[in-house]
Amino acid sequence: MIKLFKVKEKQKELAENANGKPPVKKQSAGELRLHKDISELNLPKTCTIAFPNGKDDLMNFEVTIRPDEGYYLGGTFVFSFQISPIYPHEAPKVKCKTKVYHPNIDLEGNVCLNILREDWKPVLNINTIIYGLYHLFTEPNHEDPLNPDAAAVLRDNPKLFESNVRRAMAGGYVGQMFFPRCV
Amino acid sequence: MADSTAKSSRTRDLDKLLERRGPLVGANFLASSETISDIKEFLNVLVVGAGGLGCELLKDLALSGFQKLEVIDMDRIEVTNLNRQFLFRLEDVGKPKAEVAAKRVMERINGVEIRHHFCRIEDKPLEFYEKFNIIVLGLDSIEARSYINAVACGFLEYDSDDNPIEETMKAMVDGGTEGFKGHARVILPGLTPCFECTIWLFPPQVKFPLCTLAETPRTAAHCIEYAHLIKWDEVHSGKSFDPDNLDHMQWVYTEAAKRAELFGIQGVTYSLTQGVVKNIIPAIASTNAIISAACSLETLKIATGCSKLLSNYLTYNGVEGLHTKVTEFVRDKDCLVCGPGVLIELDASVTLKKFIDILKDHPKLFLTGVSITYRGKNLYMRAPPVLEEMTRPNLDIQLFELMDRTPKDIIHVTGAAGKGEKKQSCLRKLRVVFKGLDGVTDLDMAGGA
Numbered sequence: 001m002i003k004l005f006k007v008k009e010k011q012k013e014l015a016e017n018a019n020g021k022p023p024v025k026k027q028s029a030g031e032l033r034l035h036k037d038i039s040e041l042n043l044p045k046t047c048t049i050a051f052p053n054g055k056d057d058l059m060n061f062e063v064t065i066r067p068d069e070g071y072y073l074g075g076t077f078v079f080s081f082q083i084s085p086i087y088p089h090e091a092p093k094v095k096c097k098t099k100v101y102h103p104n105i106d107l108e109g110n111v112c113l114n115i116l117r118e119d120w121k122p123v124l125n126i127n128t129i130i131y132g133l134y135h136l137f138t139e140p141n142h143e144d145p146l147n148p149d150a151a152a153v154l155r156d157n158p159k160l161f162e163s164n165v166r167r168a169m170a171g172g173y174v175g176q177m178f179f180p181r182c183v
Numbered sequence: 184m185a186d187s188t189a190k191s192s193r194t195r196d197l198d199k200l201l202e203r204r205g206p207l208v209g210a211n212f213l214a215s216s217e218t219i220s221d222i223k224e225f226l227n228v229l230v231v232g233a234g235g236l237g238c239e240l241l242k243d244l245a246l247s248g249f250q251k252l253e254v255i256d257m258d259r260i261e262v263t264n265l266n267r268q269f270l271f272r273l274e275d276v277g278k279p280k281a282e283v284a285a286k287r288v289m290e291r292i293n294g295v296e297i298r299h300h301f302c303r304i305e306d307k308p309l310e311f312y313e314k315f316n317i318i319v320l321g322l323d324s325i326e327a328r329s330y331i332n333a334v335a336c337g338f339l340e341y342d343s344d345d346n347p348i349e350e351t352m353k354a355m356v357d358g359g360t361e362g363f364k365g366h367a368r369v370i371l372p373g374l375t376p377c378f379e380c381t382i383w384l385f386p387p388q389v390k391f392p393l394c395t396l397a398e399t400p401r402t403a404a405h406c407i408e409y410a411h412l413i414k415w416d417e418v419h420s421g422k423s424f425d426p427d428n429l430d431h432m433q434w435v436y437t438e439a440a441k442r443a444e445l446f447g448i449q450g451v452t453y454s455l456t457q458g459v460v461k462n463i464i465p466a467i468a469s470t471n472a473i474i475s476a477a478c479s480l481e482t483l484k485i486a487t488g489c490s491k492l493l494s495n496y497l498t499y500n501g502v503e504g505l506h507t508k509v510t511e512f513v514r515d516k517d518c519l520v521c522g523p524g525v526l527i528e529l530d531a532s533v534t535l536k537k538f539i540d541i542l543k544d545h546p547k548l549f550l551t552g553v554s555i556t557y558r559g560k561n562l563y564m565r566a567p568p569v570l571e572e573m574t575r576p577n578l579d580i581q582l583f584e585l586m587d588r589t590p591k592d593i594i595h596v597t598g599a600a601g602k603g604e605k606k607q608s609c610l611r612k613l614r615v616v617f618k619g620l621d622g623v624t625d626l627d628m629a630g631g632a
Contacts, residue, residue, distance in 0.1 A: 026309060026333055026334060026337065027333075027556070027558060027559050027595075028329065028333060029329060029333065029379050029382075029520055030329075031559065032519055032595050032610060033610065035554065035556045035595065035597060036554075036597040036610040038564065038566070038567070038570070039554035039564050039565055039566055039570075039598075040566065040608060041566050042566070043567065048567075048569075049567050050569060051569070051570065054573075055561050055564070055570055055573040055574060056559060056560050056561055058561070084326070085326055085329065086325050086326050086329055086382075089325060089382060089387070091390075104394070106413065107417075108413070108416040108417055108420075109416075110393055110412070110413060110416070112394040112397075114392060117390040117391070117392055117393060118390050118391065118392050120387070120390070121387075122383070144392065144394040145394055145397070145398055146393055146394055146397050148397070148398060
């Protein structure tokens, strides 16, 4: 409960000291938790992280994955991460910036990874997501398709899928769709 | 004389309550006819939000004797608000909610002065919030609550024994409604759990897997989310979706309806589209009235001490029968937002590198592998390598300089705390105070630590 006589004093003091302090920035709880996630990152050799807005904006960053095995060996794939002020209550927004022929990534860069949506939990972290993304390249999965054509080819004809991936990564057409070079 | 009789008659019951002691009054209660005039003269109350709850709150508070109110809201009045946001009329559609709400309450209730602010809560400088003694929240989002909570708790100071200093405490009363359900809670930063201490109370948002939306939609909501999350980007390359743009919403509705037809799914309507995309649950006027009444009463109790406070979280559920429950949640003593943090006194000459060494040996921390952040500036990051390299030059600079020569302030550190096998990764708040600075006299530090 408020002590009214103290309130009186405080309001008088405030009136006297108006315009005393420089404006300061408020750091959200989400930013602090993200600071912890980032400072504890333990990335595999195949993944690197970059901060396009400099060292003081951790809320927007890019992760580059260069798979060292599987269909996507040799390719370079860039993901953008956008973190909300109420992270980790809400999952990061992740998009694939590299156009890729992949059953679980559509041509707009949407990614079907369970922990980014329905299975996100606040105990998960940025490291978990990056490992999850890496996993998509070593083991693409035809059961959760976002690119149904690619998923069908992977399921029915893995050899053809492999050559389609190669062609797309080298810069070329798969069917009607052109993919820029990413190797 | 006739005038003063008329005035006293309006708050007659309140006057009686505040002029006499009772068995349930708080420790600070002063039975006095001055209490009500002090509230009118000195107490500043901020109402955040002028929507369903905000309209009720302004009316209730003004009728409870609060005369100096301010209200902040970024929205304009829409036709769909009019059924429950009773301060607004058809001719007000398109005007700022805060402005109209303030005007209507002042017209109806003599002597009340309400300043309005038509802007985002983040647009106001932190000092704007300093003059308020009590902040009453009528909001509909976690983000906004979390922001106001961080601002209010940011004013809280602790003495050298880690006890909160009362004059720096900004009480919050938070109301929320969702259809037939609602909550009211009292937050006394430093004494009762803050919003961040109990953020886990909020259920996670329902998010459908993208591949379900893309491949196997089964419900009307799936069709709407497909149009909203996938189809929009396909068609409007680069242009982001704005939920407040009517054309955008209409486009999503039309696309969702097409998809529903394709898959033989019933139930896609324009209002459901709005509901799913903006996460809207139909608002019930009576729920707002009940929650607002509870919040206003708690505000009066905080201001006057005339009775015990709600301790500290009321839930109301009118879906089947009527259930209410009060739960006493507990503080997270290590809360980054409202907790005291670990007090550390330093010489102004200490470099960042030396500071990191001090944390390693500090008996309350034993912190290794440290990264440090100060008001959004990352002073040192031990990982990833790209950030380590960028922040390494700071190691040889004095912490006092890195903190813009601020004599005392909060910084946050992450690292592994504890000794030997018990090491645990953690994020800690530190209250850094520089010793031996000329001209610095701090009352709360006078006792020393």
